[in-house]
Amino acid sequence: MSVLLDPFAYSFMVRGFWVATLIGVTCGLLSCFVILKGWSLLGDALSHAVVPGVVVSHLMAWPLVVGAFISGMLAAVGIGGLRKLSGLKGDTSIGIMFTAFFAVGMLLISAFPSMLSLTTILFGNLLGIAPHDALQLLVISLFCIGVIALRWKDLLLFTFDEQQTIGQGLSVRGLQLLMLALIALVAVAALQAVGAILVMAMLITPGATAFLLTRRFPAMLLYAALLGGGLAFGGVYLSYFLDVSAGGVVVLLQFIVFFPILLCSPRGMGWLCSARGGVR
Template sequence: MAGMLIPFEYEYMRNAMLVSAAIGGICGMLSCFVALKGWSLLGDALSHAVVPGVALAWILGLPFALGAFASGLLAAWVMGFIRRNSRIREDAAIGVVFTAFFGAGLVLLTLFPSNIRLRTIIFGNVLGIAPEDTLQMMIVAGGVLAVLALRGRDLVLWAFDATHAQAIGLNTRLLQMLLLGSVAAVAVAAMVAVGAVLVIAMLVAPGATAYLLTDRFGRMMGIATAMGAATAFAGAYLSYFLDGSTGGVIVSLQAAIFLVVLVVAPRHGLLAGRRARRRAQDQAQDQAGGQLA
C-alpha cells in the first residue's frame, strides 16, 4: 500500500493526475458531440493544425495557446470553405488542409529555431506542465462548460437533426462555430497532456464507448465524461510505475475499455448482436415450420 501511494508524494505527479483528469473529463463530454456528428477526422485535423500557430506565436512573442487556437479555427474555416465551394469531398478536404498546416508548422520550426520541442507538441508532456498551462486548461474547461450550459440543448438538437434545428429558427451556423471552437480549444488544452497525435483518441474514444452502452444522450454524456476523467487520472498514475508515456498509457486504457465494451455491451455489443441474429433465425425457422404444418 505504501508503494502504491508513492506517486501522490510528488507535486508534479499530483498536478499531472489532476490536470489529466480535468482534460479527460472535458474531452469525454465533447466526444459525445464528435461521435454524433461524425467529426473524428475533423478532431484529428484540428489537433495537427495547431502546430503552425504555436510556431508563429513563439516568433511573434504571443501566448502559445492563442496561436494554437487561432490556427485551429483557421484550419476549420479553410476546410469548410473548400467543402462548400468545390467538388472535393469532406474527407479529402480535411486531409489536404491538416497535412498542409502540419507541414507549414514543421517548416516554421526549422527556419526559426526555438525552445519549442517538436516532441512535446506531438507527444505532450503533462509531467512537466507549467502553472500557466494549468490556468489555461481551467479557462478552456470553464469556457466549454459555459457554452454547454447556455446552448447545450440547441447543440444536442443540431447534432441529432440539423435540418429540424434550422427549420425551427436556430442559427445552425452559429451552433457549428460554437462546437468547432470548443473542440479546437479542448484540442489545444489536451495537447499539453497527450500531444497532437493522441488528442483525437481522447476526443473520440469516450463518446464512442458510451454510445455502445446507452440510447439516451444525457446518460451517454455522463458515461463519457466519467470515463474520460477516470482513464486520464489512472493513466497518469500508472505511467509513474510503467515509466512510459503518460499520453500513451491514457489512450491505451481508453482503447482497452472500448474493445471490452464493443464485445460485451448489453444491447449494441458484438455478443448481443450475435444473440439477436440467432433469435431472429430461430423465429424465422419456427414461422416457416408453422406454415408448413
C-alpha cells in the first residue's frame, strides 16, 4: 500500500504534482476559448514562438516569463501584420512567423550551449523545476485563472461573435490582445512542464474533450479544468512508476480519455452507444 504513496515522499515530486495540476487547470480553462475560436494553430505557434524569449531571458537572467511574453506577443503582431500586408491566408502567415521565431530560438540555444538544453525546451522538465521557477509558474497560473474568472463573459462573446462584440461597444482588438497575452503566458508555463512540442496538446485536448461532454459553456469550462488538472496530476503519478517522461504521460492520458468520450458523446459518435441511434 505504502508503495502507492511513494511519489509523495520526494519534494521534487510533490512540487511536480502541484505545478502540473495548476498548469493543467489553467491550460484547460484557456483551451475552451482556443478551440471554440478556431485558434488551435495559433496556440501552437505561440508556444513555439516564445522559445527565443525563453533563451534570451536565460542569457540576461530575467524571469523566463518576461522574455517569453515579449517574443510571443511580437510573433502574434507579426502574424497579424504579415497577413494584412501580404493577403496570404492566416495559416500561411502563422506557419512562416512561428517557424522563424522557433529557428531563432534554436540558433540562440546552439550559440550559447551551456545556458539551456534543447531537450528541456523541447520536452520540458516537470520534475526538475527549481523552487523559484515553480513560484513563477504559480503566479502566472493564478493570474490567468483570475483574468478568466473575471472576464470570461467578454472573452466568450468575442469568441462567439465578433460583430456583436463591436455592436455591444466592446473592443475586439482589446479582447484579441487579452486572449493572445493569456495564450503566450500559459504557453511559457506549459513549456516548462511538458515542453514546446506538447504545449499544443495541453491547450487543445481538455477543451475538445469538454466540448464533447456538454452544450453549456460554464460546464465546459469546469470539465476542461477538471480534465486538465486531474490528468496532469495522474500523468505525473503514473510517470513515477513507469519511469518515463512526465509530460509525455500527461498528454497521452489526455488522448486516452478523449477517445472513449468521442465514441460515446452525443456530439461525437454517440450513435455507436445510443440505443435510439442517429445524431441529433
